[in-house]
Structures are given as structure tokens and as C-alpha cells.
Amino acid sequence: xxxxxxxxxxxxxxxxxxxxxxxxxxxxxxxxxxxxxxxxxxxxxxxxxxxxxxxxxxxxxxxxxxxxxxxxxxxxxxxxxxxxxxxxxxxxxxxxxxxxxxxxxxxxxxxxxxxxxxxxxxxxxxxxxxxxxxxxxxxxxxxxxxxxxxxxxxxxxxxxxxxxxxxxxxxxxxxxxxxxxxxxxxxxxxxxxxxxxxxxxxxxxxxxxxxxxxxxxxxxxxxxxxxxxxxxxxxxxxxxxxxxxxxxxxxxxxxxxx
Amino acid sequence: xxxxxxxxxxxxxxxxxxxxxxxxxxxxxxxxxxxxxxxxxxxxxxxxxxxxxxxxxxxxxxxxxxxxxxxxxxxxxxxxxxxxxxxxxxxxxxxxxxxxxxxxxxxxxxxxxxxxxxxxxxxxxxxxxxxxxxxxxxxxxxxxxxxxxxxxxxxxxxxxxxxxxxxxxxxxxxxxxxxxxxxxxxxxxxxxxxxxxxxxxxxxxxxxxxxxxxxxxxxxxxxxxxxxxxxxxxxxxxxxxxxxxxxxxxxxxxxxxxxxxxxxxxxxxxxxxxxxxxxxxxxxxxxxxxxxxxxxxxxxxxxxxxxxxxxxxxxxxxxxxxxxxxxxxx
Numbered sequence: 001x002x003x004x005x006x007x008x009x010x011x012x013x014x015x016x017x018x019x020x021x022x023x024x025x026x027x028x029x030x031x032x033x034x035x036x037x038x039x040x041x042x043x044x045x046x047x048x049x050x051x052x053x054x055x056x057x058x059x060x061x062x063x064x065x066x067x068x069x070x071x072x073x074x075x076x077x078x079x080x081x082x083x084x085x086x087x088x089x090x091x092x093x094x095x096x097x098x099x100x101x102x103x104x105x106x107x108x109x110x111x112x113x114x115x116x117x118x119x120x121x122x123x124x125x126x127x128x129x130x131x132x133x134x135x136x137x138x139x140x141x142x143x144x145x146x147x148x149x150x151x152x153x154x155x156x157x158x159x160x161x162x163x164x165x166x167x168x169x170x171x172x173x174x175x176x177x178x179x180x181x182x183x184x185x186x187x188x189x190x191x192x193x194x195x196x197x198x199x200x201x202x203x204x205x206x207x208x209x210x211x212x213x214x215x216x217x218x219x220x221x222x223x224x225x226x227x228x229x230x231x232x233x234x235x236x237x238x239x240x241x242x243x244x245x246x247x248x249x250x251x252x253x254x255x256x257x258x
Numbered sequence: 259x260x261x262x263x264x265x266x267x268x269x270x271x272x273x274x275x276x277x278x279x280x281x282x283x284x285x286x287x288x289x290x291x292x293x294x295x296x297x298x299x300x301x302x303x304x305x306x307x308x309x310x311x312x313x314x315x316x317x318x319x320x321x322x323x324x325x326x327x328x329x330x331x332x333x334x335x336x337x338x339x340x341x342x343x344x345x346x347x348x349x350x351x352x353x354x355x356x357x358x359x360x361x362x363x364x365x366x367x368x369x370x371x372x373x374x375x376x377x378x379x380x381x382x383x384x385x386x387x388x389x390x391x392x393x394x395x396x397x398x399x400x401x402x403x404x405x406x407x408x409x410x411x412x413x414x415x416x417x418x419x420x421x422x423x424x425x426x427x428x429x430x431x432x433x434x435x436x437x438x439x440x441x442x443x444x445x446x447x448x449x450x451x452x453x454x455x456x457x458x459x460x461x462x463x464x465x466x467x468x469x470x471x472x473x474x475x476x477x478x479x480x481x482x483x484x485x486x487x488x489x490x491x492x493x494x495x496x497x498x499x500x501x502x503x504x505x506x507x508x509x510x511x512x513x514x515x516x517x518x519x520x521x522x523x524x525x526x527x528x529x530x531x532x533x534x535x536x537x538x539x540x541x542x543x544x545x546x547x548x549x550x551x552x553x554x555x556x557x558x559x560x561x562x563x564x565x566x567x568x569x570x571x572x573x574x575x576x577x578x579x580x581x582x583x584x585x586x587x588x
Contacts, residue, residue, distance in 0.1 A: 032338075
């Protein structure tokens with residue numbers, strides 16, 4: 001029995017699956033923190049629903065990473081036995097829930113991307129990724145609709161909700177650029193038709209985002225500086241605390257079946 | 259206001275009840291007919307049901323907290339998803355039940371406000387803490403098990419919306435109960451540490467679960483009229499005994515010991531349990547359980563911190579309605 005971190009040889013395909021799995025798990029975990037504490041029961045239900053979709057996506061992607069790796073790792077080892085520096089998620093998804101506006105703006109930025117991303121990935125030459133994409137695309141379309149409707153309600157609601165929504169946009173904007181970045185490890189997969197080039201989605205993403213933000217009477221920041229690092233394990237301070245909670249049982253009682 | 263404009267009992271407002279109507283009403287109950295929201299009903303029937311259904315709804319919502327306490331720490335992704343889905347189901351039950359209560363003429367806001375103000379009760383069981391993962395298994399197995407015992411007869415309750423809600427709720431609760439038992443089974447087949455965790459959880463939850471059925475027969479305030487109106491079909495002690503008889507063999511199969519050394523099996527096969535500590539029950543109901551303050555504080559916090567969101571949604575809906583009216587007028 002060991003509580004040590006697992007070692008993951010990050011071949012391009014394994015790393016690619018882990019990055020998307022980590023996005024889905026960390027965002028799903030964040031949303032699950034709302035369960036029982038949301039502003040209205042309907043949102044306890046909706047946020048839990050979205051969290052469940054995302055955790056489901058994460059499990060499929062981890063399982064695929066395990067298969068691609070061909071060792072004895074599995075979904076739980078990937079989730080519970082890697083530390084902060086081994087996690088590969090976007091900085092955006094690990095940002096704390098903050099108030100309801102911050103949670104929904106984070107969701108909106110991500111879902112507007114995920115919707116386009118999974119739709120494009122349905123054409124992947126990798127049959128498993130294409131199948132995961134087909135399922136995730138349907139879910140993301142709903143997540144986008146839910147969050148976009150809230151952005152409009154909050155932006156065009158009261159003075160307070162407008163100010164909170166604008167503050168959330170200003171705060172989270174710098175984490176959106178990372179969604180479109182590509183490194184050498186992914187370039188080969190893109191060339192092979194396994195992955196899609198996310199840079200090609202940026203214009204459509206910006207169009208969706210701008211349309212909703214305008215309808216909500218909100219504005220995008222002028223600052224174009226974008227934070228990066230999540231994909232290579234350089235995270236914000238928030239992720240370590242999230243993982244210490246997420247992993248507490250596996251770290252306290254190593255090697256047991258639950 | 260969520261309440262629909264159903265024809266709320268004018269007779270009650272006048273404080274007069276037509277004796278003929280009351281007789282007819284009881285005849286319908288005796289004939290096992292379902293009472294529907296627009297039917298005439300005695301004010302006390304309406305009041306009793308509003309209290310019971312809203313308490314049930316509050317229990318579902320407050321009940322999200324002790325289990326929600328483990329969503330972020332569930333020990334595997336499969337358990338995490340199952341627990342999140344379970345707590346979400348409970349939220350759905352709460353919503354469903356508030357809707358059933360609203361058919362009796364009280365809005366969800368009024369009912370929730372009464373709970374937040376400490377005027378309305380919820381099940382005493384949710385005032386106990388979830389300390390280990392085994393508590394999640396134990397709650398599913400025993401708390402949901404006890405809830406099912408209580409709720410299955412409610413599927414035949416005389417008030418239509420409540421009876422129908424219970425049919426659906428019982429289906430989901432029964433799934434939760436099996437899920438909880440499966441968690442316990444996994445623990446009991448696991449390491450010594452896991453078995454000890456399971457036994458410790460059973461030790462802490464057993465007596466509070468028996469208290470869920472309410473005070474012993476003869477002391478219960480509401481039983482007589484509720485029985486007459488076919489809201490209640492079995493007494494508290496009858497249901498408690500049924501639960502104990504069903505649960506003892508389940509504990510034996512797990513290899514766990516019921517924390518009641520005085521328990522014996524009588525000639526008819528019933529498991530006779532020792533005296534319940536009703537002082538503890540009264541203290542928990544009076545607000546002195548280990549978590550009463552935390553539970554209400556958590557619900558108030560969610561309510562207060564969510565008020566700007568609800569106001570924004572209402573303001574936006576009003577603006578949109580106004581724009582649509584203006585457009586239509588052009």
C-alpha cells in the first residue's frame with residue numbers, strides 16, 4: 001500500500017485525454033460545492049446536473065487515458081493520486097465559485113468553448129474521442145444555454161446583479177485565452193486528425209460570448225493579457241486546497257476499495 | 259408568489275364549517291376516495307396536511323446538508339457521482355413536496371420563511387453530524403429505510419397530490435436505500451478499519467433513526483385525527499417495529515451489531531428493542547441537537563446570499579414582460 005503519487009508517462013494521447021478529463025472533473029467538483037447552498041432549489045438541481053455531466057465526462061476520459069497508457073492506472077488513480085503539479089486542467093475551471101455571478105460567468109466562458117470544441121471533436125479520427133465528443137456535445141449545449149440565460153438575467157437584472165456579473169467577467173477574462181492554446185504535444189495529434197485545433201474556434205467563441213454579453217448590457221474587458229500554466233501543471237493556489245479535499249479519503253486510507 | 263389561484267377555502271375564512279359538508283367529506287374519506295385541491299375540506303384537514311407536507315419538504319431540503327457534507331470528499335468518482343445524484347434527488351423531492359403543499363394555498367416562500375425562522379420543524383435526524391464516509395452508507399441504509407417505512411403507507415394517503423408525490427419519492431428512496439446498503443456491504447467486506455468505521459456509524463445512528471418514527475403511541479399529538487382522515491394508516495410504534503424487524507437481519511448479514519444489548523426476539527419473531535431515550539429526542543426537537551444551529555444557519559446563509567440572484571431574476575422577467583407588452587402595442 002502506498003499513498004505516493006502515481007507516475008504517468010505523458011504520451012501525447014494520454015496527456016491530451018488527461019487535460020480534458022481534469023477540466024471536467026475540477027469544474028464538476030467546483031459546481032458540486034454548491035449542492036445544498038444555491039440561491040434557489042432549481043439551481044441546486046441545475047448546478048448538480050451540470051456537475052454530474054462533467055464528472056461523467058471526466059470518468060470516460062480518464063478511462064480512455066488509462067487504456068491509452070496501458071498500465072494499471074484507472075479513473076480513480078488519475079483523480080485521487082496525482083498532486084497539483086500533475087494536474088493538467090485549465091486555470092479557469094479551478095477558480096473558486098465566488099458568488100453566483102462568478103460561478104455562472106466561469107461556466108459560460110467554459111461552456112461556450114466546450115460546446116464548439118466537442119462538436120468539432122465529433123469528427124476526430126480517434127473513435128473513442130469522437131464517441132465521448134458526441135455525448136459531451138449534447139450536454140455542453142445545455143450547459144451553455146443555462147449559463148447564457150443567467151448571464152443575461154444577471155446583467156440585465158438589478159444594479160447589484162449587473163455589478164456582480166461585470167466584476168466576475170473582469171476577474172475571469174484573463175483565464176479564457178488558455179482554452180485556445182496549443183503546445184507541441186498537441187500539435188502532432190492535430191496534424192493526425194485525432195485532435196482539433198482550438199485556435200480555429202476562437203472567433204466563433206468570441207462571437208457567441210460577445211452576443212450574450214451585449215444582450216446582458218455587460219462589457220468585455222479591454223485587457224488582452226492572458227494567464228496560462230494549467231496545462232503544464234503551473235496552477236493557481238486554489239487547486240491545492242480543492243485537491244486536498246477531493247483526495248482526502250484516498251490519501252488517509254491508501255489502497256482500499258470503497 | 260408561487261401559489262396558484264386555486265379556490266382557497268372560503269368557508270374557513272368565515273370560520274364556519276358546514277356540518278353537512280363535513281359529514282360528506284368524512285364519508286368520502288371512509289370510501290377511500292381521494293381528496294383533490296379544489297374539493298371542499300375541513301380547515302383542520304388543510305392545516306394538518308400543510309404542516310405535514312411542508313415539514314416533509316423541509317426535511318428533504320435540510321437533509322441535503324449532512325450528505326452534501328461528503329460530496330466533495332467521496333472516496334471514488336463512482337461514489338461521488340452517486341452521492342451527488344442522490345442529494346439532487348432529495349432536492350427534487352423537496353420541490354415536488356412544496357408544490358404539493360402549495361395546492362393547499364400556502365406559497366413556497368411562506369413555508370420556507372417559517373422554516374428559516376425556526377417556526378416549522380423538519381426531521382430530527384438531520385440534526386446529527388456526518389463524521390465519516392460510513393455515515394453516508396448508514397444514512398442511505400437506515401435513514402432512507404426508515405423514511406420508506408413511513409412513506410409507503412402515505413402513497414395511499416387521502417390527499418391526492420401528497421399520495422401521488424409519495425409514489426415517485428418512494429421509488430427513488432428505495433434506490434437510495436439499496437445504494438446505502440451497498441456502501442455498508444463494501445465497508446464490511448473491506449479492511450478492519452473499514453468494518454470499524456461501519457460499526458461506529460451504526461452505533462451513532464441507530465437510536466436517532468428509531469426516533470424518526472416519532473413519539474410512542476399514546477403520546478403522539480396528531481395521530482387520532484390523522485388516522486380518521488386516512489393521512490396516517492399505521493401508528494408510530496407499529497412502523498418502528500416493522501422497521502426494526504426488517505433491519506435486524508440486514509445488520510446480521512453485514513456482520514454488524516445493533517447497539518442495543520437488551521434486544522431480544524419474541525415468540526412471534528419480532529425484535530424487541532430497549533427503551534428509547536425520549537429526553538434526547540425532545541432536546542433535538544427543541545433545537546438542542548448537535549447540528550440544529552448549523553443546519554438552520556446553512557439554510558439561512560444560502561437564502562440570504564441568494565436573495566440578490568432571485569431579485570435579479572424577478573427584475574429581468576419584469577423588464578422582459580414590459581418590453582413584450584410595449585412591442586405588442588406598437
